[in-house]
Amino acid sequence: MSKEVLLSLNSVSKTYELGEVKVEALKDTSLDIYKGELIVILGPSGSGKTTLLNIIGGMDRPTTGRVLYRGKDITLFNDKELTLYRRREVGFIFQLYNLMSTLTARENVELATELVENPLPAEQVLFSIGLKDRLDHFPSQLSGGEQQRVAIARAVAKNPGLLLGDEPTGALDYETGIQILALLRKINVDYGATVVIITHNVAIAHMADRVVRLRSGEIVEDRVNLEPIPAERIVW
Amino acid sequence: MRTLDRRLLRTILGAKAQYGAVVIIICIGLAAWISISSTAENMSTALAEYYSQHQFADLFADFTQVPVNTIDDLAKYKEVEMVEARIITDIRADVGREFYPTLRLVSIRHEQEINRLYVQAGRIPATAGERGIALLNVFARENNIAVGDKIDLIIRGELFPVTVTALVDSPEYIYAIKDIKGMLPDNLNFGIGFINLPLLQELMAMPGQANNAVITLRPGVDERALLEEIKEDFKGRGLKSMITKEDQVSHALIELEIQQLQRVSKAVPAMFLGIASLVIYMLISRLVRADRISIGILKATGYSNFELMEHYLKLALILGIVGAIGGITGGYILAGLMTQLMLDYFHLPLMEINLYFGFVFVGLVSALLFCGLSGIWAARGVIGIAPAEAMRPKAQLLGKKSLVEKWAPAVWTRCTFSWKLVLRGISRNRRRFVLATAGVALTYALILFSVYMFSIWNIVVDQQFGRLETYDYAISFLEPVGSDATVDLRRQVHAPIIEPFLELPFELTYGWHRQSVLARALPRTSQLYCFEDQEGNLVSLPSRGVLLSQGLANSLGVKRGSVVELSSYITGGQSYLVPVTAVVAQYLGSGLYLSLKQMERLTGQKGTFTGVVLTSSDDVKGMFQNMANIESICSRTDLADTFSEYMGVIITSASFMICLGGLLGFSILYNTTSVSIAEREREFSSLRVLGYFKPEIFRLIIRENAIATAAGLIIGAPLGKGIVVIMMNAVTGSTPELFYFPATIKPSAYFIAAGLVIGFMILTLLAIGRKVNRLDFLQALSSRLN
Known part of the structure; x- marks a missing residue:
């Protein structure tokens, strides 16, 4: 695996003001994400992992610190530049799929591919993740696992540099969860995508190239997993 | 077609009735604009051409x-x-x-x-x-x-x-x-x-x-x-x-008609497009709120604020364009029908049915402007949605005390739980409640105006021919006659009352106002003319002085007690100052009334008359029609018949107006209620889980609408009265000496209009009832689809 840094967080902190109360979601956090790795960020509820993911994905801005993507500080980006960053470089996968109910599986993917110059063909991506027979189904006609596959296809089809998954298996049963994780690894391998998964499910860490553990807004562990196992062997 | 556009189309198709209702309002507004403006323009052009070609004096x-x-x-x-x-x-x-x-x-x-x-x-x-x-x-x-x-x-x-x-x-x-x-x-x-x-x-x-x-x-x-x-x-x-x-007279009435058409052509579309833009604003802001997570996802995917605003703006513009197409087509068809209707009343040989592209253009631009602005205003909510924020569950709405709770705690404590829910719901969504109330108020005002139009002709005809002039026949002579003529008439016909009158033209001057009038001199004790002032008090003919009709007094700025100047060719141009002892109610034509004695003082004419009025059950027209020296015999029945024929037109146009008003109210209430149901799906679902039946939930909606309706009726009554006053001033303001319509609304009109509004509200609720029945409450509780 090459050690080219794709994204680098330098002393990033994030404070939310809720009325008179200040909540420090992230505290002086530094982290490098390497190109082509599959990284799992672990942490319990309220540990700051979603905040971290949102900052990486250009959906939120840190209170202090710098975030460098391919050497460019995205914290200095204006709204338009941040939008372009998300458009070209980032693919999101959410716990609750968040598909457009009035669009078919294919159209949900096309919604993303229309935004970029060199997308992967929507149908090809949907075929590759096993939704060949579900192209023209609306989300309400799909199972949870199938919906999450569509969400993954939507993220992947843009051919982004970074694929970010926020508890991608959180709403799925065990078998389906495993299938989704295997799919993420497949995408990581087949398309060379850098995948960042945040989860509270410790078992998922076994498939990661690297594991980062967060607690109360701080990184308490950052280790390389020397022997990642295939998703199919994970048990929880 | 872009995927986002496909989503937009499906959004519209998914709420056909709601968006359809808005489109209908736009259609009506534009159809009214194009048809009425075109008719006015057709008439105006034909009139100018006719006058020019035929050298009108x-x-x-x-x-x-x-x-x-x-x-x-x-x-x-x-x-x-x-x-x-x-x-x-x-x-x-x-x-x-x-x-x-x-x-x-x-x-x-x-x-x-x-x-x-x-x-x-x-x-x-x-x-x-x-x-x-x-x-x-x-x-x-x-x-x-x-x-x-x-x-x-x-x-x-x-x-x-x-x-x-x-x-x-x-x-x-x-x-x-x-x-x-x-x-x-x-x-x-x-x-x-x-x-x-x-x-x-x-x-x-x-x-x-x-x-x-x-x-x-x-x-x-x-x-x-x-x-x-x-x-x-x-x-x-x-x-x-x-x-x-x-x-x-002919020119003044046709000009008045054109002016009226021009006024209405501007007021009606402005009102309908205004309402349409308010409803569009409400629908799109609701859509933006409901699409919060979708917007977050789209932003996370890389869509910009501009692209997303454009997405919602397109919705407003599509509604505007569809409405405009319908309105322009309908307007063109209606313009033909209206022009034809006008031709039945006004005989303008050069009149053609033309569609003016200027009106089409203005209509289209107005529709797009109204819809576009409301769309932008509503879609600006997109900017405030931060992608990261949108992913999180929406913060609970702040629980606030309702106004009833604050101002009338005693009432609040006596309210049942479901009433409290209703009041809290209203308190939480004040803007929507205000829109619903405004919709009902406007509907009530429009319907009240239509009911007034319906009744005003009866009031006018009753005042003119039932109270002011109570004779059965009026006979005008070609040459003035002496007092023996009445004796002759009495011999030939059974007439319990015969009264002579002397009608002469005068020049009436007050300040810088001057007006030619026909002064009618009557016996002081006339039984066939019954004068009433504006308050309905009986007024007798003065021995010295004159009575003026309300319209004539208004046009000259004369009040009771004013002294006016009268001159005539009969007085050899000499002027006399005469006091106005009362201003009397007369709605058709203008009148200056005086006693025969006063006329004698002004003109020196004694014992000569130009006509008689009489009561009789005989066929006076038939009996006297061969008599020499008779210019005309008018029977009250003939006049009443003419008005009855015209009532058909009035009934048609008033019914049309009532339907328009109802459609407007339906559209607003249907949309506000639909939005209310959509936004409170989870609340209603929770109530279902608690054990509420669907009819009980529907009752909450009925109560909310009933409160909006009651508030709308209270506000709509003075609004309707205002519209009546403004419209009547506009109609009779320029020619008060020709006719004068009292802006008096009968109490029964208020009740009839309120009944119609409530009827329309019930129809709306019946349509909404299907929505409530179809709601899948469990789905609403678990749904996370966008």
Whole structure:
């Protein structure tokens, strides 16, 4: 695996003001994400992992610190530049799929591919993740696992540099969860995508190239997993 | 098509009824704009063309019987371009019907220049020796008279046969009414006949004489100033009255109609487009709120604020465009129908049905502007949605005390739980409640106005012919008669009451206002005229002083107690100052009433009358129609019949207005309630989990709407009254001396209108009821689809 840094967080902190109360979601956090790795960020509820993911994905801005993507500080980006960053470089996968109910599986993917110059063909991506027979189904006609596959296809089809998954298996049963994780690894391998998964499910860490553990807004562990196992062997 | 656009289309199709209702409002607004504006423009253009081609006169003068030379002197004014001396006289004619209609004979010249006739069929009678007449087309049609038919003119009791050589239209009688009291044309019983001047002079025994003049002026002349100058110069030379084109009855009424159309053409679309944009604002802001997570996802995927705002703006514009297409098409069809309807009342031979692209353009731009602005205003909510924020569950709405809770805690504690839910719901969504209330208020105001229009004609006719004038017949004489005429009449007909009257033209001056009026002198103890002031108090004819009708008083700025100046050709131009002892209610035409004694003091005329009014159950028209010296016999039943015929048009247009109002209310309530249901799906689902039945949940919605309706009715009542006052001022403001409509709304009208509004609300709730029934409450609780 090459050690080219794709994204680098330098002393990033994030404070939310809720009325008179200040909540420090992230505290002086530094982290490098390497190109082509599959990284799992672990942490319990309220540990700051979603905040971290949102900052990486250009959906939120840190209170202090710098975030460098391919050497460019995205914290200095204006709204338009941040939008372009998300458009070209980032693919999101959410716990609750968040598909457009009035669009078919294919159209949900096309919604993303229309935004970029060199997308992967929507149908090809949907075929590759096993939704060949579900192209023209609306989300309400799909199972949870199938919906999450569509969400993954939507993220992947843009051919982004970074694929970010926020508890991608959180709403799925065990078998389906495993299938989704295997799919993420497949995408990581087949398309060379850098995948960042945040989860509270410790078992998922076994498939990661690297594991980062967060607690109360701080990184308490950052280790390389020397022997990642295939998703199919994970048990929880 | 872009995927986002496909989503938009599906969003629209998913809420067809809601968006359809908005489209209908836009359609109505634009259809009203295009049809009414086009009709007004068609009329206005045709009128201008007609007047120009047929040399419509600028001034009209009534003279006593004077030598033609006297009238020709008018040509000496340098401002005057042409003068034509004429004879105008009302006679009766035997046209082969049981009753003789009144025919106004108007002299024409062989080389007619001013007010040239438009020949529909036949030819203008030749000068030399031909006893021919050209009849107003509409009168001939009503009486089944064709070119070549013979009719008998009844003059001084003798029959003079004449041949109908032509059926014509005249720019002077586009709207042919005998006098303004008739208000509506009665083409069966009143018509115009055009006869060459020499023949008419011979028939009327007026050799070398005339009694009327029409004048055209050179361009740029101040006609009012010239009119005053002529009046001054012709004092004592037989000039009875003189008016400008603006005061000529046919012209004034057609102009009034055009002005009314122009006013309505602006007000109605503005109101409908305004409402449509409010509803669009509400729908799109609701959509943006509901799409919060989708917007977050789209932003996370890389869509910019501009692209997303454009997405929602497109929705508004699609509604605007679809509405505009429907409105323009409907407007074009309606313009044809309306123009045709106008042609039935106003006989404008050059009128064509044209669609003006200027109106289409303005309509389209207005629709896009109204919809676009409301769309932008609503879609700006997109900017405030941060992608990271949108992923999190939405913060709970702040629990606030409702107004009832704050201001009337005692009432609040007595409210049942479901009522509390209703009040809290209203308190939490005040803006939507205000829109629903405003919708009901506007609907109520519109319907109230329509019901008022429905009833006003009855009020006007009842006041004029049931209270002010209570006679059965009014007989006008060609030549004034002495008091023995009433004795003769009494011998021939069973008439419990016969009262003579003397009607003479006067010039009425107050300050800088001046007006030509027909003053009617009556016996002081008249039983057939019953005057009431504005408060409904009975007013008797004063021994000294005069009574003025409300419209006339308004146009002159006269009040009770004012002293006005009266002069007439009969007084030799001498002016008299006379006090106005009361201003009386009279809605049709204008009136100056005085006692016979007061008239005698002003004119020196004693014991002569120009007509009588009487009550009788006999067939007076039939009995007297062969009598010499009778100009016309009017029966109250004839007038009432004419108005009854017109009531059909009133009923149709008022019903149309009521339907429009109802549609407006339906559209607003349907949308506000649909949005309310959609936004409270989870709340209702929780209630279902608690054990509420669907009808109980529906009852909450009914109660919310009932409160909005009650508030709307309270606000709508003064709003409706305001619309009535403004519209009536607009209608009668420019010509109060012609007619005056009281802006009085009967209490029953308020109740009828409220009943209709409640009816429309029930229909809306029935439509909404299906929505509540179809709601999948469990799905609503678990759904995370966007």
